Amino acid sequence: MQRSDILYASDYQAHEGEIRAMPRQHQSSRMKKVLAELNRLGFEVIRKPSGAFKIVPPSTIKGPVYNTHGTESALHPMRRDFKRLYNVELPV
Numbered sequence: 001m002q003r004s005d006i007l008y009a010s011d012y013q014a015h016e017g018e019i020r021a022m023p024r025q026h027q028s029s030r031m032k033k034v035l036a037e038l039n040r041l042g043f044e045v046i047r048k049p050s051g052a053f054k055i056v057p058p059s060t061i062k063g064p065v066y067n068t069h070g071t072e073s074a075l076h077p078m079r080r081d082f083k084r085l086y087n088v089e090l091p092v
Contacts, residue, residue, distance in 0.1 A: 028072045034090055035070075041088065061086050 035045050035053065042058035047070075055066040063085045068074045079090045 027070055028075075030075060030092065031070050031072065034075065034078065034092060037091060057086055061088075 038055060039045050042060070044056040044058075046054040046056070048054060052067060052069050055068070057063045057065075066078075066081065066085070068078055075092045079092045082088045082090050
């Protein structure tokens, strides 16, 4: 088989509003649910090439851009920070 015959997760383009999982790695299902909820609330969730996430608040919510890694240990600090920075309760 040649490289062109093999399909990799990183070869697919994410659709508008879709949270794209980290390619060739595992990701917490709880983190995926939190990121999907943020997307539903109007936050723009952008996956960086390093695997980290940049979360941009909607124009209706004042606050800074939030950066985080996509692991289980980030859930509690995210919950705390989103309540403090954006007054948003995350379902963790």
